[in-house]
Amino acid sequence: MTYLHLFRIHATPEIKSTYGEELWNWYVELKNFTFVFRTGGEPWFTYNFHAWSIPVEFRGSIVIYTALQAFSKCRPNARLLCELGLIFYFMYIADGWFCALFMAGMLLCDLDLRAARDELPDVFMMLEPFKEGIFYALLGISMYLGGVPSRTWEEQFLRDSPGWHYLSYLKPQAVFDFKWFYLFWAATFLVASISRIHWLKSFFETPFNQYLGRISFAFYLVHGPVLWVLGDRLYAAVGWIRDSHAATCPGWMNRFPLPRVGPLGLELNFFAPHLILLPVTLWLAEMVTKFVDEPSVRLAQWLYRKTLPAANQS
Numbered sequence: 542m543t544y545l546h547l548f549r550i551h552a553t554p555e556i557k558s559t560y561g562e563e564l565w566n567w568y569v570e571l572k573n574f575t576f577v578f579r580t581g582g583e584p585w586f587t588y589n590f591h592a593w594s595i596p597v598e599f600r601g602s603i604v605i606y607t608a609l610q611a612f613s614k615c616r617p618n619a620r621l622l623c624e625l626g627l628i629f630y631f632m633y634i635a636d637g638w639f640c641a642l643f644m645a646g647m648l649l650c651d652l653d654l655r656a657a658r659d660e661l662p663d664v665f666m667m668l669e670p671f672k673e674g675i676f677y678a679l680l681g682i683s684m685y686l687g688g689v690p691s692r693t694w695e696e697q698f699l700r701d702s703p704g705w706h707y708l709s710y711l712k713p714q715a716v717f718d719f720k721w722f723y724l725f726w727a728a729t730f731l732v733a734s735i736s737r738i739h740w741l742k743s744f745f746e747t748p749f750n751q752y753l754g755r756i757s758f759a760f761y762l763v764h765g766p767v768l769w770v771l772g773d774r775l776y777a778a779v780g781w782i783r784d785s786h787a788a789t790c791p792g793w794m795n796r797f798p799l800p801r802v803g804p805l806g807l808e809l810n811f812f813a814p815h816l817i818l819l820p821v822t823l824w825l826a827e828m829v830t831k832f833v834d835e836p837s838v839r840l841a842q843w844l845y846r847k848t849l850p851a852a853n854q855s
Contacts, residue, residue, distance in 0.1 A: 542588055543768075551789040552770045554587040591765040601643035608647060617655065618662055624648040633713045638721035640767045641843035644731045653736075676734040680741070682731035726772050758828035760822065775814035 545552060546560045557563040567588060573579060577596035586592050610629060612620045628644045631637035646660045655661050668675060690702040699719055700709040708723070716722045735741050744750065753760070777786045778796040786794050799810035 550770060552773065589762065589765050591761065597639050601639045604640045605643050605647055608644065608703065617660065621648065621651060621662070624651065632716070632725060634715055636715050636717050636726055638716060640654060640716075641725055642728060645725070646732070649729070649733055672737065676737040677731040680734040681733065683727045686723045686727035687731070689720050689723040689727075691718075694718050755822070756826040756830045759834050760826035763825045763829055764822050767818060767825065771821060772814060772818050775817060776811075779810040779813055781810065 542563055543560075544550070549556075557566060570586055570588065574592075574596065579601045584596075592686050593840050604627075609622070610625050615623060624644055624647055628641050628648065631641035631644060637741060652661065652665075654759055656665075674747065688707075690699055690705060692698065693794060696709060696712065698786070699705050699712075709719070712719045712722050719760055767840060773786070774790045774793040777783075777790055777793040779799045780795055782794055799813055801808045803809050803812070
């Protein structure tokens with residue numbers, strides 16, 4: 542917000558006429574955005590559209606905290622059944638796909654803890670000889686379902702997409718935006734399989750991937766502003782022109798035109814801007830991690846310790 546006004550950059554969102562007006566608009570949006578139980582208004586924070594998932598994740602976390610307490614005294618197998626019951630409710634009865642995702646994570650964690658103690662239910666022991674094939678199958682299914690066509694919410698669009706006609710009939714009535722049903726299964730199968738496929742687990746444990754994990758939250762926060770401030774101009778420069786460019790960055794249009802050749806998603810004039818965007822985003826993510834994210838965590842921990850009785854402040 543500040544740098545858009547400081548340098549008079551036209552991007553997303555459109556800047557207000559004065560900085561004071563902008564600051565007030567930012568405050569109004571932010572205070573509403575921070576109330577995760579709001580039932581009206583825009584779900585977006587226009588200064589960073591991608592942050593829409595933060596309140597969604599917070600609500601999912603509350604489901605986990607509640608379920609942990611509610612099931613804490615259940616028998617182990619009964620707890621698993623309760624977790625499965627909530628997943629079924631959130632996905633097939635109510636449109637609570639994000640709650641189903643969080644509950645699936647809790648279920649997988651519960652199974653991992655029981656596997657470490659060699660206390661898995663008997664049905665899993667029966668499948669032990671076939672586990673390698675099962676997890677490779679889950680990985681393949683997750684990769685396929687993760688590519689669900691989702692350009693519109695219309696079920697007919699999914700039904701008409703090659704390879705998705707019969708799969709489209711699996712969508713429950715409760716789910717409004719069909720992509721989340723398929724992405725739920727894709728994410729669950731992917732997380733379940735990666736740690737059980739040795740070479741894939743080893744890949745994600747490499748230093749670079751661990752580094753990406755460290756900066757992932759900051760990367761999530763900065764990638765949107767980078768795309769619509771710098772990326773939009775680079776795309777315009779190489780020939781990806783939109784109607785809005787005439788108002789936001791007319792001087793960038795076709796500045797360095799490149800041919801639109803190559804496979805879909807890897808066209809030369811689409812790929813080239815990412816040679817700049819990726820390192821810039823990684824650098825910004827590192828800076829935000831180092832100077833914002835990690836200090837914020839330390840501050841929260843310090844404040845929490847201040848609320849503890851003197852004997853526990855360590």
